[in-house]
Amino acid sequence: MPDCTFFTTAIDYTNAAPHIGHAYEKVLTDVLARFERLCQRPVYFLTGVDQHGQKVQQSAEKEGLSPLEFAQQCTAKFLALWKTLGVEFDGWAATTHPLHKQTVQRILQNLFEAEQLYKQAHCGFYSVRQEQFLTDKERNEAGEFGPEWGQVVELEEENYYFRLSAHKEWLLRFIDTHEHFVIPAFRRLELRNAVERLSGDLCISRPKTRLSWGIELPFDPDFVTYVWFDALINYISFAGYLADPGSGLPNFKSLWPAKAHVIGKDILIPAHGVYWPIMLHAVGFSDEEIPTLLVHGWWNISGAKMSKSLGNAVDPAVLAERYGVSALRYYLMADIATGRDADFSEERLRMRYNDELANNVGNLLNRSLNMAHRYRQGILRKLPTTDADLLALSEGEAPEAVAAYKLAMEQYQVDTALDAAIHLARACNQLIESSAPWKLAKDPEQAERLDAVLYHLAESIRLVAILLSPVLPEAAHGILAQLNVSVAPLLADAVWGGLADGHLLGTPVPLFPRLEAPPAAAD
């Protein structure tokens, strides 16, 4: 058993600038990692970039750069975005890293020696322009390869193959016996059906004559390895698998198996659901060492799939600039159910931010602190109370919100978890209306009740801040600062009564300024 919770994300291909989908996956994983820290569990968050392959090589040539230069330029954009969005990872998996190359080559060598790889000639139609073999799927209605492929020649080429189909029956049994291999459940069904139809082995090499930008096969220098074989291994190479002592990489045993590989639905089949478990199995990993796949959905725009080529890609850096990191992170976590698709809408981003963060939470903090200062110089009294409405909050709404939040987060349902936090804030606003502190303040006989109400508000807000902190680390810090709480948020502290008798609250400053008018039409 690993002693550290290990999350990975897909590594992004350094061929184009990051879009909202990249940002979503990384923020989601960042939130899951931050939740582990909130629970005081050790966590290791690995993300990175996939820098090899034909597309990078081609794009680099177009720009007159070396593949490495091009990949590094693109990598810098991803790194800058993660910094902007507060995505704080522990390990950075860049596949051009020498230690990664070393591990990939060691695994290839082991598989070769175990006779899991073999060399075979393939004869087929090859597009010179696109530099790839064509299959029947590329044929047009007339059964021919269209002009978009340029010159097509019949070519025979030798390559190395991985004995994928030899492990098909094992994979089927594994899927059948491991209910939680794929989350959500319907994806597991989808995967199982795909595996049933699996036939043939996986070509894992490209001759250097047509692709040089990759990791060389250790047993045949005329070839580099296929992109997926290179990329998937990042999950173990950067976790320290087969690493030499003193490499600086983590201790593999402390991390593996990963709690979850967070990936998009597009790379479940075949890469992560077929190639990856079979690779691990072939290398000698036991069934208990195959990690769970947490498969998230897509942000669509106007219901259409996001695509750079359609010109509708949403630049997350622009959104962060326009609305702020908190608004963007909140929207990405609140407006999609993990595993499903959602429609991206700036209008909904503004709406949810204004309604839930500005009007509900932000204004609650502001009005509560304001009253505490106006009526009590900011000093809280922690006194026993018998008022039913206050007990309903301290013994009902608040602990129930924490429990619902925890349950949802453990099931990766971040949107549901956020609902629980917002619901608690809403209950506080209701308490303010029903107790009307401004009236209590005018009646000396109600002094104790006023103190109790103010305490209940501050205490509830403290809990809300703790619950929001994985999604909104900065804003949670801001809330706690205004409450004059200096300790870092912990879920263990999300229990009633944390604020001491005589606690002095900080000065109210509007925290989530409303996004007033929609900015002038984008672009």
Next chain:
RNA sequence: GGGCCUGUAGCUCAAUGGUCAGAGCAGGGGACUCAUAAUCCCUUGGUUGGGGGUUCGAAUCCCUCCAGGCCUACCA
């Protein structure tokens, strides 16, 4: 072609086969003044895509049709 998902209020979504299908937002009406023109209360709004079937009971299970989407095919 094969596989999978979705279809519930104007919008975004809930609802282990079991009270009258619920929230938030939007719409309508009202209240309040501590607050970021915020908040709170009440309220309008549904043939659960259509049609069959199983059941004492169906949004939920089965069949079928319709509509949209995804994977199958190197964009999270």
